[in-house]
Amino acid sequence: MLKKRFIQGVFALSYLKFPLKTLGLSLFVTIALNASAASNSNSSELKQNLSIGLTPQKSLQETFDGWYHSDGTASIISEPNYQSLNFVLSGESQDDSRTLVLIAKDYITQNANKFGLNQKSISELTVTSIRQNSDFSVVRLEQKVNGLSVYGSSIAITINKESKITFVASNTITGIDFDKKMTSNNKSKITKEQAIAIASSYLGFKEIKFNKAELVFYKEQSGNQFETWKVRISPNGGKASDWELLIDSSTGKILRAEDKLRRIEGKGMVYKPDPVTATHHVYGDKGFVDNTDSPTSSNTSQIPKDSPVLTATRSSVTLKDIKLVDGKYILESKYAKCDDTEQPKDNACPAEVKAEFNYTRTNKYFDAVTAFYAIDTFMRYVNETLNVKVMPYQYKTGVNYDPHGLNGEDNSHYSESSGKMAMGQGGVDDSEDSMVVVHELGHGIHDWITHGNAGNTDADGIGEGTGDYLASAYVRDLPENTWKPTDPQYNWVMRWDGHNPFWPGRVSNWNIGRKYPSDVVNTGDSHKSGQYWSSCNLVARDKIGGVAMDKAFLNGLSKTIETTNQVGAAQAIINAAKDMKYTKDQINAIAYAYNTACTYNVKVPVTE
Ligand SMILES: [Zn+2]
Helix, strand or coil, X not given: CHHHHHHHHHHHHHCCCCCHHHHCCHHHHHHHHHHHHHCCCCCHHHHHHHCECCCCCCCCEECCCEEECCCCCEEEECCCCEECCCCXXXXXXXXXXXXXXXXXXXXXXXXXXXXXXXXXXXXXXXEEXXXXXXXXXXXXXXCXXXXXXXXXXXXXXXXXXXXXXXXXXXXXXXXXXXXXXXXXXXXXXXXXXXXXXXXXXXXXXXXXXXXXXXXXXXXXXXXXXXXEEEEEEEEXXXXXXXXXXXXXXXXXXXXXXXXXXXXXXXXXXXXXCCCCHHHCCCCCCCCCCCCCXXXXXXXXXXXXXXXXHXXXXXXXXXXXXXXXXXXXXXXXXXXXXXXXXXXXCCCCCCEECCCEECCCCCCCCHHHHHHHHHHHHHHHHHHHHCCCCCCCCCCCCCEEEECCCHHHCCCEXXXXXXXXXXECCCCXXXXXXXXXXHHHHHHHHHHHHCCCCCCCCCCCCXXXXXXXXXXXXXXXXXXCCCCCCCCHHHHEECCCCCCECCXXXXXXXXXXXXXXXXXXXXXXXXXXXXXXXXXXXXXXXXXXXXXXXXXXXXXXXXXXXXXXXXXXXXHHHHHHHHHCCCCHHHHHHHHHHHHHHCCCCCCCCCCC
């Protein structure tokens, strides 16, 4: 519904043929309301819908001297082999900046056909920058029409010390009709402020962080020429974006819209989710042991060593939207942030010149990458796939984690006061097992979704069970998970860090043969009790599917308070399923898990 309304708003704006001046502000207000209603959805689908006039990149043709566009104009000339006969560089940078331009223009004039430019276009070429490097210089030019920059035009010419052109990168706009009138009526031209308002309304921005607008000449692929406002605009709050729009300066129609935010994609080698799950092994199989000097000791200070097996079992993954800070790539995205906050302060968060984080386990940075991937992937799943919005309330960044914390102990934790999580290194490094990482993240999600009211009493273990449920959910959905529901290992929780000589680990079919509350409550170990909670919910998950159950699970938890026990939370979840309009079959499947496979005896909501 919203989307439909939104499109109508855009339509009205895009085809505005009458002078805006006479309409006053009311038009903008109306459209802004429509647009901002739609902007509540941040789906990538909507973002796709907001793009206008983008054309796919066309393939280039290789020739003897470079690569050319299909219309015959140059894209890259790697061997220009051009020595200017008319102009020679002196070596004096002041004089040379002038000479460089003369050489560049001389070259373009002599090779006008390679650029598809006529005499008029060449005479209007304007230098935008000159960069004088120690060994060569780069002159950049753009096309102009009546003093306006031609949108998309750019030529970069590299000239060496011997006044020779050694490289050219070019994108020229050909076939410009200089005599054709661009705007129907200059008197009705929209103002810069109106152009920014049109852009802002269209994108549904409530508040603008940055804006800039200038008039440019735009030639569509169809050949139509326009004088347009090139508007750059980014929102204050909400999903980060950096839009560029071209708006017809006489009609206000949006001709082109593109989000130009550069998202950095890194690459990394990680355990996905751990060395054994992906290889159908268990801890202790040949080669699948924590390879340290003394492998049976859980000594905290031992450095894991490489082995061919443990190196080969890593997976190559994409690290989405990571940051570039001071020329170095770091493990920080919208959802996860590596930060060495706890002892040992071993500087375990990498900063790399290239966006590549390829380490083996003996490298101290390896754990940071595996943990980052698990946290970022799972937070993305919760916030984007499930559309359950959960972020830390204690700080403004993504989930803050220390890949080596707890002074090295064989344990990990999430701290409610700081909202940060950390993994220890005793026994197997905890960061090497994504189920440990997602379990700790699960404590965070539980805390954030209840705004500081996560229950985790020792008596009931619902908090521990929530971590185990989410960790199992993460691993069961991975294509790398080789275990089938019929394998005992399918129900193992923490298969690399646990189920080994250091620690027995936990299971997710602990409900079998047990009754709530007699076998579950007051066991003296919240982790043990929590297994009932994770197991019962995973029965439901296997029945109705991951996305449906995870959504109901998290939305249900969001309704609980600190003292809510397993039964109370189960009731909240099955009621959430009804609120979310789940089918009778889905609700009955959850009821089967809670009341038949387990003994919570929740009230089953009646569906129409
Ligand atoms: Zn825990």
